[in-house]
Amino acid sequence: MGLDDRKLAVLRAIVEDYVSTQEPVGSKALVERHQLGVSPATVRNDMAVLEEEGYIRQPHTSAGRVPTDRGYRLFVDRLSRVKPLSPAERRAIERFLVGAVDLDDVVHRTVRLLAQLTRQVAVVQYPSLARSSVRHLELVPISTTRLMLVMIADTGRVEQRLVELPGPVPADDVTDLRRLINEKLANARLSETPPLVQALVEEAPTGLRPTMTTLATVLLETLVERHEERIALAGTANLTRGGLLDFQGSLRPILEALEEEVVLLKLIGETEPSTTRVLIGDENEFDNLRAASVVSTGYGPGTTILGGLGVLGPTRMDYPGNIATVRAVARYVGELLAQN
Amino acid sequence: MGLDDRKLAVLRAIVEDYVSTQEPVGSKALVERHQLGVSPATVRNDMAVLEEEGYIRQPHTSAGRVPTDRGYRLFVDRLSRVKPLSPAERRAIERFLVGAVDLDDVVHRTVRLLAQLTRQVAVVQYPSLARSSVRHLELVPISTTRLMLVMIADTGRVEQRLVELPGPVPADDVTDLRRLINEKLANARLSETPPLVQALVEEAPTGLRPTMTTLATVLLETLVERHEERIALAGTANLTRGGLLDFQGSLRPILEALEEEVVLLKLIGETEPSTTRVLIGDENEFDNLRAASVVSTGYGPGTTILGGLGVLGPTRMDYPGNIATVRAVARYVGELLAQN
DNA sequence: ACTGGCACTCGCTACAGTCGAGTGCCAGGA
């Protein structure tokens, strides 16, 4: 495909103008606003080529051009440069995140911050349990046949589960169970616990065997099988900016998708280290989101990834700006977690 | 105000028709669909009176009538009878709620159930800490100068907070602190803890005094001052039913309000025992929600109230149905919590 | 290879006209 430099410049100009004005952009307006050094007619010829190649399209005959998903993709990959954050934005990030008292607080502040800075819907995944280690497991007697199992992960996440025991267990036994469990599981990565839990049952003293078996079941369920991932969301009101022009008039599919944790996890939870992923329109695997784009990345202390975060908005979004913001926020959050 | 029975019947008919058709209803259609036993002309006269009294209004001259907020209020107070749930709905409630494994699970299932049954936005408040008692407080050493404070309430709620200690504290001291704190606070209602916490500091052995002071500060902050209320939300996609006719075309204010926990708490958290509260349109204290109605009630085991739940939707909603559903769900949840 | 010019397309807006649902009012009747 013969896309010379000028044609690429034209595409870049179209994307930038359309993103900021939200109106199809014509050849005349384009040469006026950008120093392209050629006449509208020439630009029209270039546009014809770009349209043929599928990078732009006309909503109707005799309207200006609008980028296609493919056009945005080319723009993101080759025509844009990550926008450096303004000092004001940097300050906003710092101000917003200092003073968080616990993990919940960090996550909530982060998601609101992201929504505010990008003016899009923001999504933040809690540090994944699968990638965490056990810091401590606590057994709290609720009644003689009931325990509350509390797991504290090194990331600060706390998960709890009520356990119905097969029979009454005296307090001393609970102490023993707690000790046995912590000796075996403390500092283990969650993904490596299943064999350890198995060993716990096998090595348990005969008297504690039945109780330990029950506990083991719940442990596996809670920590491994249910893959207890959590998500925080903010900024849904931003979907209504751009007055129904984006999302082809209906927010419904978007809102539905946002209610499905599974969908959100797929969107932001599968990022390789230190890359920023951009999904544009129909590149998305969910039909409900074919009118939307997602910018996401992983975060964590240092180079390890504990979870994902990102923003979701119309395909007509400020990709360079949002990419920069998502990265910056992810880095700050990573540093914050490293301190704990 | 002279509203005889027939005028009330006309108002009821208008509300019912408008709710189901979403179109202004005229005198002719009204006599056709309801057995009013009088002619359209008579109905028109009644309508004129109802309009004068502010119960209905005309969107434009020569359109049908639409209930006003005041009209809905009269309808709810005097003209409607709580609709009994269908057997299918009862079954849905039971099926949905059995098998919940912990409090989070209960709350999430409940809010989704409510959203599904009413086809509105559902809101469920976690059992309020202010109305809970302490079941157990656990101190988990993270490092020599850091503790994780975990509070387990009788309602099953678990709150945690990281505590920075003034200096290193040996493991034995932690054990002592844990014992002292639990002796004093276990089974205390959270609202009654401040003097107890104060006493804890005063009665602490000299060696533990500084640490206990720090813990006390965090305890008060976490348990009392921050009034750590939580909220679950579901069904926002339902706002898009009725294709932008409801909410005068803009979901924005509604979505913004739904992001504010404080607003939601005010909406559903202030219910007196065993009443169902209905807020219609501008009865609402938040400007953003003046186009919406809220049906809410409290829930809890027996007659005690632990939290609120409810639904939010357009003023044009099925009040009798939603009231019935909200009540039924609240009762089931109360029973469920009573079992734990 | 670029440019100016020109004819053409077609969505948008304004305007006029028609239609019909719905109303308010009034005179007559139970």
Added chain:
DNA sequence: TCCTGGCACTCGACTGTAGCGAGTGCCAGT
């Protein structure tokens, strides 16, 4: 006194027409 049928009126919704203008594609000229 209350209800009813009839009638004139209002006004939003829809339709069709016309003019405007942004934007295009094409072509001949440089």
